[in-house]
Amino acid sequence: MSEPVIQTRIWQEEAEPDNPFAARAAFCRGYDVYGELLGQIRWVEMLALLFRDEALTKAEADLLEALAVALANPGPRDPAVHAAMCGGVGGSTSAASLIAALAVGAGQYGGGREVFLVMQAWEACGTNLDAWRQWLTAPTTDEVSIWPAPQHKPGFDPHGASTATPVKQALACFVSLNSSARLVWLEQHRAEMEEICGLPLALSFVAAAALADLGFSAEQGEMLHLLLRLPGAAAHALEQRQLGHKKFPFFAIELQHDNAREQA
Amino acid sequence: MKPLTLLEHVGCLKTQMGACFVGSRAVFRGHDLHAELKDMEWVELFVFGITGRRFSAAQLRMMQALWTYTSYPDARIWNNRVAALAGTARSTGNLGIAAALAISEATIYGRGIDIRAIEFFIRAKKQVEDGGNLTEIVASELKQKRSIAGYGRPIAAADERIKPIMALARSLGLADGDYVRLAFSIEEILSAGRWRQSMNCGGLAAALAADFGLSPQEYYLFSFPAFLAGMPPCYIEAQQKEEGSLFPLTCAHIRYEGVAKRRWKTAED
Numbered sequence: 043m044s045e046p047v048i049q050t051r052i053w054q055e056e057a058e059p060d061n062p063f064a065a066r067a068a069f070c071r072g073y074d075v076y077g078e079l080l081g082q083i084r085w086v087e088m089l090a091l092l093f094r095d096e097a098l099t100k101a102e103a104d105l106l107e108a109l110a111v112a113l114a115n116p117g118p119r120d121p122a123v124h125a126a127m128c129g130g131v132g133g134s135t136s137a138a139s140l141i142a143a144l145a146v147g148a149g150q151y152g153g154g155r156e157v158f159l160v161m162q163a164w165e166a167c168g169t170n171l172d173a174w175r176q177w178l179t180a181p182t183t184d185e186v187s188i189w190p191a192p193q194h195k196p197g198f199d200p201h202g203a204s205t206a207t208p209v210k211q212a213l214a215c216f217v218s219l220n221s222s223a224r225l226v227w228l229e230q231h232r233a234e235m236e237e238i239c240g241l242p243l244a245l246s247f248v249a250a251a252a253l254a255d256l257g258f259s260a261e262q263g264e265m266l267h268l269l270l271r272l273p274g275a276a277a278h279a280l281e282q283r284q285l286g287h288k289k290f291p292f293f294a295i296e297l298q299h300d301n302a303r304e305q306a
Numbered sequence: 307m308k309p310l311t312l313l314e315h316v317g318c319l320k321t322q323m324g325a326c327f328v329g330s331r332a333v334f335r336g337h338d339l340h341a342e343l344k345d346m347e348w349v350e351l352f353v354f355g356i357t358g359r360r361f362s363a364a365q366l367r368m369m370q371a372l373w374t375y376t377s378y379p380d381a382r383i384w385n386n387r388v389a390a391l392a393g394t395a396r397s398t399g400n401l402g403i404a405a406a407l408a409i410s411e412a413t414i415y416g417r418g419i420d421i422r423a424i425e426f427f428i429r430a431k432k433q434v435e436d437g438g439n440l441t442e443i444v445a446s447e448l449k450q451k452r453s454i455a456g457y458g459r460p461i462a463a464a465d466e467r468i469k470p471i472m473a474l475a476r477s478l479g480l481a482d483g484d485y486v487r488l489a490f491s492i493e494e495i496l497s498a499g500r501w502r503q504s505m506n507c508g509g510l511a512a513a514l515a516a517d518f519g520l521s522p523q524e525y526y527l528f529s530f531p532a533f534l535a536g537m538p539p540c541y542i543e544a545q546q547k548e549e550g551s552l553f554p555l556t557c558a559h560i561r562y563e564g565v566a567k568r569r570w571k572t573a574e575d
Contacts, residue, residue, distance in 0.1 A: 051564035055557040062556035072565040299336040
């Protein structure tokens with residue numbers, strides 16, 4: 043068997059002289075984390091540094107921080123936060139509430155997979171409206187995978203009536219902080235894209251544009267979207283734990299297949 | 307733009323699947339769970355829940371065996387290792403095992419393979435029935451996807467589960483279904499060609515499931531507990547041993563291959 047080593051470009055550790063299992067110093071992509079970064083680096087700069095060698099510029103850090111704020115809480119109506127509250131209300135473990143938020147928030151309807159698919163589309167279409175037109179009008183693929191068959195164009199709201207105000211506000215704010223290629227292009231062509239698709243843009247499309255402009259791959263963007271939406275899920279789960287299950291909706295049910303009733 | 311169809315669904319769940327009438331009865335796909343379905347084995351109820359269909363005793367026996375034969379309490383295996391790490395880190399068994407099951411939905415093994423394998427068998431059988439040549443179908447699939455789910459194995463060439471699964475299938479009269487025969491025909495093509503791949507358990511299990519009439523999605527959901535029985539032992543042993551003592555790594559076990567040490571510069575406008 044080969045020596046059990048973990049190869050990494052991200053992290054390096056030096057052991058304390060008296061204990062090979064205790065790190066005296068830890069380096070993230072060459073920077074001394076506890077000796078130098080701590081107290082100097084912004085949270086979003088550290089977040090980005092974990093995924094890439096180059097530190098963010100000031101404008102990039104401002105954009106990532108604004109994105110983190112925009113994604114921090116999808117609100118209690120969002121299925122992922124709803125799932126976390128189901129954990130809170132029954133007294134499940136904190137981790138279970140976050141796992142629930144991740145599992146539900148991983149999907150193709152407003153979740154991480156949707157961001158992944160839009161980022162793949164950004165890679166393929168760039169800032170070329172004709173390429174987007176083709177992507178928007180192409181039939182959805184019928185390839186079988188663990189993911190359910192897509193039911194709407196990723197990044198658009200299948201239940202939307204018009205572009206939601208926060209989507210427009212987030213896009214405008216991101217462009218003001220960092221006039222990067224995709225975001226600027228999206229602000230200029232949002233209406234045309236929506237016209238071609240027949241649906242209003244969703245926040246996931248704007249998030250995907252920001253993440254792509256920050257240089258993240260589709261896989262990295264999916265991970266960051268999953269991570270950055272957790273704070274709201276955590277807070278709402280704890281709040282419902284405090285409030286208790288009697289104040290949490292249980293909903294009415296209409297059972298459409300019931301032998302007992304059908305035979306009666 | 308779109309009409310507000312969501313309004314129709316506010317506040318009420320309309321369902322064919324079932325309901326719990328607390329204090330009186332529970333309905334499962336139309337049937338009273340504690341009366342009509344009370345004698346069902348768990349595996350039978352599970353598959354009934356997924357498909358809404360009933361299966362023969364032989365088929366259910368085979369389905370359960372597929373789970374039994376794929377449950378290895380070896381904490382080195384990636385999904386089991388998650389359950390064991392939860393034990394060594396003194397997390398809960400439920401969290402560790404739930405995460406280990408989630409991890410089992412992988413691309414190179416587990417659920418990702420299962421759904422691809424059964425989908426290919428169903429597609430290939432249809433193509434053969436439509437006059438296609440199986441060798442060409444296999445070659446074309448390999449060209450497009452570079453691998454055929456259910457053949458080859460990430461860490462070993464042979465699969466020790468094939469023999470006992472086929473022995474049981476023969477004893478139950480389930481070894482000669484169209485899909486099982488197709489799966490072995492594909493193996494012949496793959497082992498004779500330059501690919502040198504044999505069928506793995508994922509391939510055979512998917513073929514059996516296809517013979518039982520499961521759709522790709524039904525089979526995918528059915529496979530969920532496939533590795534489950536091997537996980538609790540991994541958690542238990544790790545939890546019984548000294549905390550942190552499972553697969554400890556010293557600082558020297560990190561082989562850093564990144565940028566050399568450097569000084570941080572605060573980003574400016």
